[in-house]
Amino acid sequence: MHILNIMLGKGHGGLEQVAIDYHLAFESRGHKVTTVVPPNSWAKTILLSFTSNIIDFKNAGEWDPIAAYKLSKIIKREKPDAIICHGNRAIRICLKGSNGSAPIIAVAHNYKNKKFDKCDAIFCITKQLVERMHSFGIPEEKIFHIPNMVAFAEAPNRPTLRTPPVIGAFGRFVDKKGFGVYIRALAILKNEGIKCNAILGGDGPNKEKLRSEIKQANLTNDITMIGWITDKDAFFKSIDVFVLPSKHEAFGIVLIEAMNEEVPCISTRSEGPIEILTDKMDGLLTPIDDAEALANAIKLLLSDYSLCTQFGEAGRETVRTKFTMSVVSKLLESSTTKLLPQFYNAN
Structure with a gap:
């Protein structure tokens, strides 16, 4: 053809x-x-x-x-x-x-x-x-x-959890991507004394708004905004947990990219991700626009390295068989x- x-x-x-x-x-x-x-x-x-x-x-x-x-x-x-x-x-x-x-x-x-x-x-x-x-x-x-x-990745060599662990998210900076929820969840973790660093990659019209929210949440030293990501492999290697906090996500290519690299994933129950992830099998699903639930999901993974490994391996197998x-x-x-x-x- x-x-x-x-x-x-x-x-x-x-x-x-x-x-x-x-x-x-x-x-x-x-x-x-x-x-x-x-x-x-x-x-x-x-x-x-x-x-x-x-x-x-x-x-x-x-x-x-x-x-x-x-x-x-x-x-x-x-x-x-x-x-x-x-x-x-x-x-x-x-x-x-x-x-x-x-x-x-x-x-x-x-x-x-x-x-x-x-x-x-x-x-x-x-x-x-x-x-x-x-x-x-x-x-x-x-x-x-x-x-x-996605093109199936070679078997990744995932590191053990860093100290402090690194949480990552990226996408276009628009309201529907839910990055404000991501920031609020990280603020909850900090207030509970849970130490972690975070990366927020991407760009878009909400860039300055998100920067302001990070400052207001006293997270300027905890969240690094790195701009649009051109080397996704390097990004996934640099994080311990990937978060997709979208309010609306028709599919979520970035989610299967992260799973492909054996990164343990957390996503909201938006349209596409609920057809990709199976909750507590190959990742975690949380309610949309619920910072507390997202914080709890992150906390669960950071407290259990074996669960990170389990979800990472299961997620990669999901990608291998379906995507x-x-x-x-x-x-x-x-x-x-x-x-x-x-x-x-x-x-």
Whole structure:
């Protein structure tokens, strides 16, 4: 198959990472992949490290009529067997520019779903999103559950708990990521006399707000803000416990990345993580926006190194069986192969 993989985001987040992973996954199964991305984007920089099958695509937004025309020329030239779109902008432009020449597959990355009913198939990253698509009246044969993925890491050599232990979290600094809850939980631990250091990686519009909250909680010497993380392996090696405090998390790629490195994990019971972690089996789940519960979960892990080891090993096994590229790439291939005859027989 030849896959045209379209992602028009310019950020440094899950949307971009998944588009990169789709390119790698289809290539690993022996298929040709051409990825369409904005010039000078972070995604393009990463793609260039392993492929030259990239097309630069400038656009002024999803309502850009010139963009639709330009994309129609690309589709006509590339003659893909299937077109995979990441994000609402890519979907809208592709629906205008494809002329029905190949099936359009929308990847449901989150709950902001527009025009999905107009696509030929939908790849949903969670079972909850599968049910959401059903609720829109989209036929079952068009909906596929395809979780996000990571490349399975070599067996990590995890250190024993540091003294004091190091807690880590990172992501985009926006309200839904719940980093204020993370700060309040760490303040509770400090007030109880539990010594630990913390790292907060990331960037975003709430950066100064979070810095102020850290200062108000008297944690300036306890939490280090390290900016956006470019070397995730080094980050995971530098921490003893990973925390995902999100109020809303459609999936949580960072969670499976941490589990992949055998880091014991704590997450809130947000949308994606409850389909990844099994509470008290391969990690801990806490209520959303509950700093006290989060503090108690951290305290439990810091008091029991054997539990850290247990959750770390079990988490990595969860990733190996459900979320590795070798597993998910087969799902991508079989799902795409299944829908192609449906499309071409109908057209």
